[in-house]
Amino acid sequence: MAAEPLLKIENLVKHFHVRLGAFGERAATVHALDDVSLDIVEGETLSLVGESGCGKSTTGFTILNLHRATSGKVLYKGQDLTALDEKRMRRFRRDLQIVFQDPYSTLNPRMTVGEASGEPILFHNLAPKAELEAKVAALLTDVGLPPRFASRYPHELSGGQRQRVAIARALACQPKFIVCDEAISALDVSIQAQIINLLLDLQEKYRLTYLFIAHDLAVVRHISTRVGVMYLGRLAELASRDALFETPLHPYTKALLSAVPETDPEHERSRKRQILEGDVPSPLAPPSGCRFHTRCPIAMEVCRRVVPKWKEARPGHLVACHAVNGE
Amino acid sequence: MTGKNRLLDVRGLTVEIETRRGPAVIVDGIDLHVDKGETLGVVGESGCGKSLTMLSLMRLLPNKIRVAKGEAHFDGRDLQKMSNRELRKVRGGDIGFVFQDPVTSLNPVMRIGDQLAEPLIYHRGMNRKQARERAIELLRLVGIPGPEERIQAYPHELSGGMRQRVMIAIGLACEPKLLIADEPTTALDVTIQAQIVDLVKGLREKLGMSVVWITHDLALIAGLVDRVVVLYAGTVVEDAPVDALYASPRHPYTRGLLASIPKLSDAPASRLNSIGGTPPEPGRRPQGCPFAPRCPLAMDICRTHVPKLEPVSAAGSHRAACFAVEKALEAA
Ligand SMILES: Nc1ncnc2c1ncn2[C@@H]1O[C@H](COP(=O)(O)OP(=O)(O)OP(=O)(O)O)[C@@H](O)[C@H]1O
Ligand SMILES: Nc1ncnc2c1ncn2[C@@H]1O[C@H](COP(=O)(O)OP(=O)(O)OP(=O)(O)O)[C@@H](O)[C@H]1O
Ligand code: SF4
Ligand code: SF4
Ligand SMILES: [Mg+2]
Ligand SMILES: [Mg+2]
Numbered sequence: 001m002a003a004e005p006l007l008k009i010e011n012l013v014k015h016f017h018v019r020l021g022a023f024g025e026r027a028a029t030v031h032a033l034d035d036v037s038l039d040i041v042e043g044e045t046l047s048l049v050g051e052s053g054c055g056k057s058t059t060g061f062t063i064l065n066l067h068r069a070t071s072g073k074v075l076y077k078g079q080d081l082t083a084l085d086e087k088r089m090r091r092f093r094r095d096l097q098i099v100f101q102d103p104y105s106t107l108n109p110r111m112t113v114g115e116a117s118g119e120p121i122l123f124h125n126l127a128p129k130a131e132l133e134a135k136v137a138a139l140l141t142d143v144g145l146p147p148r149f150a151s152r153y154p155h156e157l158s159g160g161q162r163q164r165v166a167i168a169r170a171l172a173c174q175p176k177f178i179v180c181d182e183a184i185s186a187l188d189v190s191i192q193a194q195i196i197n198l199l200l201d202l203q204e205k206y207r208l209t210y211l212f213i214a215h216d217l218a219v220v221r222h223i224s225t226r227v228g229v230m231y232l233g234r235l236a237e238l239a240s241r242d243a244l245f246e247t248p249l250h251p252y253t254k255a256l257l258s259a260v261p262e263t264d265p266e267h268e269r270s271r272k273r274q275i276l277e278g279d280v281p282s283p284l285a286p287p288s289g290c291r292f293h294t295r296c297p298i299a300m301e302v303c304r305r306v307v308p309k310w311k312e313a314r315p316g317h318l319v320a321c322h323a324v325n326g327e
Numbered sequence: 328m329t330g331k332n333r334l335l336d337v338r339g340l341t342v343e344i345e346t347r348r349g350p351a352v353i354v355d356g357i358d359l360h361v362d363k364g365e366t367l368g369v370v371g372e373s374g375c376g377k378s379l380t381m382l383s384l385m386r387l388l389p390n391k392i393r394v395a396k397g398e399a400h401f402d403g404r405d406l407q408k409m410s411n412r413e414l415r416k417v418r419g420g421d422i423g424f425v426f427q428d429p430v431t432s433l434n435p436v437m438r439i440g441d442q443l444a445e446p447l448i449y450h451r452g453m454n455r456k457q458a459r460e461r462a463i464e465l466l467r468l469v470g471i472p473g474p475e476e477r478i479q480a481y482p483h484e485l486s487g488g489m490r491q492r493v494m495i496a497i498g499l500a501c502e503p504k505l506l507i508a509d510e511p512t513t514a515l516d517v518t519i520q521a522q523i524v525d526l527v528k529g530l531r532e533k534l535g536m537s538v539v540w541i542t543h544d545l546a547l548i549a550g551l552v553d554r555v556v557v558l559y560a561g562t563v564v565e566d567a568p569v570d571a572l573y574a575s576p577r578h579p580y581t582r583g584l585l586a587s588i589p590k591l592s593d594a595p596a597s598r599l600n601s602i603g604g605t606p607p608e609p610g611r612r613p614q615g616c617p618f619a620p621r622c623p624l625a626m627d628i629c630r631t632h633v634p635k636l637e638p639v640s641a642a643g644s645h646r647a648a649c650f651a652v653e654k655a656l657e658a659a
Pocket of ligand 6 (some may be wrong): 158160377378379427508
């Protein structure tokens with residue numbers, strides 16, 4: 001990548017300390033994120049995919065300093081965000097937004113939809129008070145909600161409507177970078193399409209950058225510039241959209257791609273999907289060496305012992321696997 | 328009453344909300360039925376009333392929202408007329424639930440193992456130890472790694488998809504006769520979705536369980552359900568066996584939905600199809616067909632009369648509510 005990245009993530013690690021046992025007598029560590037490095041280029045959509053619990057949300061939270069990194073760096077405009085306390089972080093907050101995976105937990109139940117989406121506009125002085133109502137109305141219309149919804153409370157909305165309020169709130173700040181954590185997964189396909197189109201339009205207009213976390217690979221293929229595949233807290237593969245979908249290199253990516261459902265009942269019923277044998281290992285005790293070795297169809301002896309290097313197998317195509325040769 | 332095989336039979340269910348301008352209809356007289364061992368998919372646009380329909384069956388509607396009309400028979404008994412005590416026995420026992428929002432439905436200060444054990448102790452008379460064993464087994468079935476340890480976790484220590492799977496495990500805990508699942512897999516990746524789908528299929532075969540699966544994911548349910556009901560603005564606009572629905576959708580709204588699905592095999596394009604406009608809000612629905620303002624085939628009659636759900640196949644198993652069904656066919 002020639003362009004200077006908007007965000008540079010270096011060896012990011014996030015461990016959670018939890019207590020186990022009936023009385024919480026045993027301490028344990030959840031390896032949610034281990035040694036993740038990647039550049040996010042201005043104006044691109046970088047998607048993160050991977051099994052539930054592999055650390056996608058944790059990546060988003062840690063980049064935005066909503067979780068404190070255990071180690072590693074996140075560079076934004078030359079500043080390491082992980083070194084900032086919340087007070088000094090505040091001036092970056094407007095630029096760096098997130099649409100949370102569970103909108104219900106993050107919308108203030110006592111704030112109307114209008115207040116929730118108008119608050120960032122007031123807080124950051126993005127419009128005079130007199131124009132606020134019109135701004136909020138425009139935002140709501142953008143996400144497919146009638147402006148009248150401004151007077152409703154979150155509990156008076158359906159699941160998908162709440163998700164769209166969360167999107168409107170993030171867009172209200174006119175940010176540079178948005179983490180969209182399963183931001184459209186509760187929406188029906190037609191509204192999903194409308195929101196995707198909106199995100200793409202805004203990107204074109206303002207050079208917005210997205211970290212797009214999603215499990216729907218068809219949507220990911222549609223929206224992404226590049227795609228990163230995570231497995232148990234580590235990046236397994238990172239490549240341009242076309243390279244990832246057309247010539248995946250990592251055995252885990254290959255398995256993931258073969259599991260996508262299609263709208264053909266006949267085909268769906270007869271299809272063999274369970275290519276991945278074995279359970280997902282626990283992040284409390286991740287496997288040694290390559291974390292995928294317990295389920296990898298081509299695992300070798302070395303995979304059990306040695307962590308595969310994160311290397312560029314082809315130009316711009318990074319992968320961590322002993323069976324793939326670097327260039 | 329209908330045949331012995333019918334497990335759930337909902338007739339003319341109407342749900343209203345109190346507003347300043349008087350009651351507004353949200354769910355408008357819908358009919359739904361599920362046979363024993365059958366899996367029904369319910370799809371429809373965000374805000375069309377899917378969750379409220381399901382909550383009304385269990386009498387869990389929020390404030391200011393109530394069932395104005397209609398009946399809902401489960402195993403021959405009217406859920407709307409049961410005493411609270413009887414209903415508590417059914418809820419979480421013979422009818423398992425997966426709510427759309429794990430954050431509000433899981434107790435944040437209770438370990439997930441205890442939340443799983445609760446219904447087993449209450450409905451199935453297990454002791455603590457048995458319930459704990461079963462809780463671990465359930466977590467394993469929904470694919471949560473290290474279940475012996477994870478039962479100690481609090482909800483906030485789990486990822487979004489894990490929380491969703493805990494909800495599914497609670498819904499399945501008592502091996503219900505009917506599982507009602509509201510968007511149960513929105514946070515799950517395809518491999519785990521596939522695992523959950525296989526789990527539900529397995530229970531259906533083993534126990535003859537019936538399922539109502541509310542979703543917007545038309546691809547996911549293609550391989551799971553027997554029949555699909557399409558809701559729009561609180562009414563049923565199409566009801567069809569799953570193969571017929573995908574092979575020849577008849578209602579213009581269903582066609583619009585199917586056309587909006589991005590497919591992996593599609594060439595990456597810059598814009599996706601979407602149905603223009605927004606669905607009408609409760610209390611502000613147009614006269615006539617509720618889809619008319621957005622329908623590419625709308626005629627004058629659509630703006631004055633409400634189309635009824637009519638059979639469109641010889642067998643009568645495929646029904647649609649549209650004046651232009653023949654026209655829709657030609658436009659295919
Ligand atoms: N407590 C409430 N007060 C007022 N309106 C409400 C309330 N709860 C729901 N609604 C409205 O009722 C309609 C139906 O809501 P419901 O939650 O059933 O939709 P849904 O079909 O489940 O949508 P989604 O797919 O987005 O979850 C929506 O338009 C919603 O805004
Ligand atoms: N606050 C926390 N305390 C302890 N463990 C946590 C915490 N937050 C996340 N984890 C653990 O970290 C791991 C990664 O979680 P994360 O939420 O990042 O997954 P994810 O990839 O977003 O999954 P999903 O697709 O299900 O949302 C999981 O094992 C999770 O249980
Ligand atoms: S490093 Fe070994 S175990 Fe890991 S993905 Fe490659 S071949 Fe499989
Ligand atoms: S009845 Fe008329 S408006 Fe309604 S869906 Fe059919 S053609 Fe469209
Ligand atoms: Mg997540
Ligand atoms: Mg809902």
